[in-house]
Amino acid sequence: MEQSLLRWTAFITLLLSASFNINAEGLPHTEAVYKNYARQWTYDGSVEAINQATVSSRVSAQVAEIFYDVNDRVEKGELILRFNDEEIKTRLWQAEANLLAEQAQLKEVQARYTEAAAEAKRISDLYQRKQVTRSALDKAEADKAATAARVNVLNAQIKARQAEVEQAKVELSYTEVRAPYAGVMTKRWIEVGEMATPGQRLMSGLSLNDLRVVFSVPQKQLTEVMAAKLDVLLPSGEHLTQLDKTFIPAADPQTHSFHIRLDLPQNINDIFPGMTTKVIAYGREQPVLVIPKQALVKRSEVDGVYVLAKQQLVFRQVRVGMEYEDGWVEVLSGIDAGEQVMTQPDRALVYLQQQHD
Known part of the structure; x- marks a missing residue:
């Protein structure tokens, strides 16, 4: 053991003596x-859905059925909520009945107008031959004018009734709330049995088909980054290039940074709103x-x-x-x-x- 220690000490001494001889x-x-x-800059980006919205009620009615809940996937145009439509249907039927009644009345008045117009012409011809008095002519013309006025009134009323029917049909269509696009439900704001009023929030959702990455750029780097090539590095390691860019021309008042959006191509696997990514900006060579x-x-x-x-x-x-x-x-x-x-x-x-x- 003493020999090993002596050999190690000799080695250290030799190493130090050799190091002392090193010239800088x-x-x-x-x-x-x-x-x-x-030049390169790397930023943290956040994935968000381009299409995300909250559908609101367009009628005053009670919620009858809700067909989807939070986290459910839904296809475009599918029925997601239905209101009780009995009251609106009753209004529609009444409006249609009123319209039919006034249309029937108009036919009768139009027939009377045809008769009154023919009678006024006959009396006018007789008056020209001095076979009737002026008062008879005036009465015939007055009957014709009164009947014509009644036709005009009924035509106006019928237009109003038609508008009521169309309005009721529109309101009836509002009792069925459909998905504006395919996606995922993210929030339910109302329950079955509750009364909704126009403008009240019903359901929120977002589309998984159209996504984008949003990132912030300090104002001192903005000019260079706007002219740079921008790539997105996904969590999977995949690089996405040649992406459509949207610049938001207003700085955050707190951070004085600007937001830039990059639209992602469709049908990317395993990428969802809320995930983080890296955005790499490649500037000009210098x-x-x-x-x-x-x-x-x-x-x-x-x-x-x-x-x-x-x-x-x-x-x-x-x-x-x-x-x-x-x-x-x-x-x-x-x-x-x-x-x-x-x-x-x-x-x-x-x-x-x-x-x-």
Whole structure:
């Protein structure tokens, strides 16, 4: 055991003596350089349904039946709720009866008008031959005018009755509430037996066929992001490209950020409203100051690099930005282009410790 300890001590001594002989300029290093990259920004997006609505009552009536509940799937046009329609049917029947009665009355009056018009013409001819008095002619013309006026009144009444019938038919159609599109029911606002009034909420739902991703962009990035290519990264790892974009031209007063919507293609599997996604914005290519990723040192919340400046090795705090797929990291501040950074920071640390011992 003593021999093993002696051998280990000798190895450590040899390693330290070798490390003491390291020259800072001999450590692996490279320059901070400018390379051309397309700017990238990543944002958190939220999936929402394009078609989501709450259907409201258009009549005053009692709920008779509700055919779907929350989380039920429904097809477009299917009956989801029905009101009691007895009162409206009664109004419709009464309106139709009134219409038929006045139409029958109009036929009688029109027949009398035909007779009155013929009589007025006959009396007028006789009057021209001086065979009847002026008073007889005036009476015939008055009878004709009165009958014509009655025809006009009945025509107006019939139009009003027809409007009542049509209104009752429309109200009757409102007693059946149908799904405006295929989707999922999300909220029920009323129960069977309750009275509804016009405008009262009944059922809420959304469509799973037409979805979009909404994300927020800080105002300082807006110009570049609006000109960028936008991709959506789904939870499954699938990338969606060439999506229709809608910009909302009003900033959030609290965050001063802008909302952008990206329409998703239909029939995407396993994507639902409320899920989160990533939105990646690819801007134009431009020079970026970068260093190798392996040169970066993280100490708690501080990023830094070992820099060889004037033959002296120093630790320099830096602020970094994008990390690129080819192994380079953007440097926003802390070093300049052309400065030498150590690509093996562990060896640089050993060197500095030796210098201080």
